[in-house]
Amino acid sequence: MDEKSWNVARLIPTSGINGAEEQERRATSALLAVMSSVKEFGRVMTGPLGAPSGQLETFIEVPFDLNGKRIFPDGLIRARRGSKSWTALVEVKTGTNELTVQQLENYLDVARENGFDALITISNQLPPSPGVHPTPVDGRKLRKVALHHWSWTEVLTQAVMQKEYRGVADPEQAWILGELVRYLEHPKSGAMSFEDMGAQWVPVRDAVQAGTLRASDKAALDVSSSFDALIRFAALRLGRRLGAEVTPVLTRAEVANPASRLAALSAGLVKTGNFSAALRIPNAVSDLAIVVDLRSSKITCSFDIDAPREGRSTTRINWLVRQLKDSPGTLRIEAHFARGRADAAELLRDVRENPAKLATEPTKEIKSFTIAHVSGAGSKRSTGRGGFIDSVLDAVDASYEEIGQRLKAWAATPPRLRSDAEVEVEVDVPANLPSAALSSQDE
Structure with missing residues (x-):
């Protein structure tokens, strides 16, 4: 008897999903049921929204009357x-379905009339910045009801982090949460990952390479928005693997006005052919800087680290090389010198053989290093082999694995307390003479 062909019984099965409506109903029911069953998970999802820490009650397809019509929030x-x-x-929306303004405003009206506190939307749409909803609604409807959004990627990330890193006290509840993770990771669930750069990707890519992209092209803004969403997805994905909160680096102005972020990305793309971004990783020596050059089809991910504040140039270089002993030799190391001297750059494999190659200014102090991982950028708009999305995600993961997790900041060695035995005293000098006493000038 061949048991390999037997299907394991799952708490939340993916079989029998026919159409978007069934997909959304099953995803809603599975998520809300687990939130009410696994206290730690329910709390981590609703606590930041202002919910008290008591037991959660969850329901699906609750009917309400609005202006003589029967409506059913998920x-x-x-x-x-x-x-x-x-x-x-x-x-809730699954797959490529997007939230609609009219539907959200109807539910906001229902929440206001019934004295409810909030409306939560869940879809595969990624918000332009933290706290900003991906679907703009009439601000007057938000005076008494809060509007929150979770992407399915965020939901999955929180579920994985709670089960694998933060922990669930009850083993059976931990198993239930694991079943939700299994379900959301299945392609049939509709809780898909970031899979498409949009219809404007190919025209914009070709225009950048030809040097014909204009600042007035709306397509540049569309592709910039997709790239910004990809960076947020990469942060969630890396955070899920690390069990830590990884976030895109944004200025205060960009957080307050997401449109300024897209404008800056678009302007940079037109002027230089580059997209630039950064990720903040807890306890890493620096932010992870990401530069995507569409003209050369290269992705450069790098970390900065301060050089030791003592020792010769080669001593400082060897200190860095020792930390990268297991990293691939194709990494690029840049040395930055004090007082505006020109930087030097070499591949790690060459620096290992001859550290002096990087010390192009032997008499000048090396202040810091940049270690970069350079890889090819895919050209296709979708995921898979040759896809731009996977090339960026792989570059982010590889750079952290090969560089970020290996680097530790330099720390000065604390001074050592000397003993009397370490002080040399001339044998023919009486020990009771002042000249033979311990002095700060003794070595």
Whole structure:
């Protein structure tokens, strides 16, 4: 009997999903049921939205009347603790389906009329920046009801981090949370990853390489928006693997006005043919800088690290090389000298053989290093072999694995307390003479 062909029974099966409506209903029911069953997961999802820490009650397809019409939000979450109660409606989209303004505004009206606190939307859309909703609605409808958004990638990331890193006290609840992770990772669930750079990707890519892209081209903004979403997806993906919160680096102005971020990305693409971004990783020596050059089809991911503040140039170089002893020799190392001297760059394999090659200014102090991972950028708009998306994601993961997780900042050696035995005293000098006493000038 061949048991390899037997299908394991799953708490949340993916079989029998026919169409987007069934996909959304099953995803909603699975997520809300696990949130109410696994206390730690339910709390980490709803706590930041203002919900009290009590037991969650969850429902699907709750009917409401609005202006004589019957409407059915996909779900409802209620949290109670003592006399405090918090209620949120839930709207879910899966696959490529996007949230619509009219539907969201109807649910906001229902929430206001019933005294509910919030509306939570879940889809594969990634918000332009933290706290900003991907679907703009009439601001007047948000005076009494808060509007929150979770991407399915964020939901999956929180589920994995809770189970694998933060922990779940009850083993059975941990298993239930694992079943949700299995379901969301399945292609049939509709909780898909970032898979497309958009219809404008190929025309913009070709225009950049030809040098004909104009600042007035709306397509440049569309592709810039897709790249920004890809960076946020890369941050969530890397954070899920590390069990840490990895975030895109944004200025205060970009957080307050996401449109300025897209404008800057688009302007940089037109002027230099490059996309630039950075990721902040907890306890890494620096932010992970990402530069994508569409003209040369190259992706450069790099980390900066301060050089030791003591020792000769070759001593400082060897200190860095020792940390990268298991890294590939194709990494590029740049040495930055004090007082504006020209930088020097060599491949790691050459520096290993001759550290002096990087010390092009032996009399000048090396202040810092940049270690870069350079790889090819895919040309296709989608995922898979030759795809731009996978080439960026692979570059981010590889650069952290080969560089970021290996580097540690330099720390000065603390001074050592000397003993009397280490002080040399002339044998023919009486020990009771002052000249033979311990002095700060003794070596």
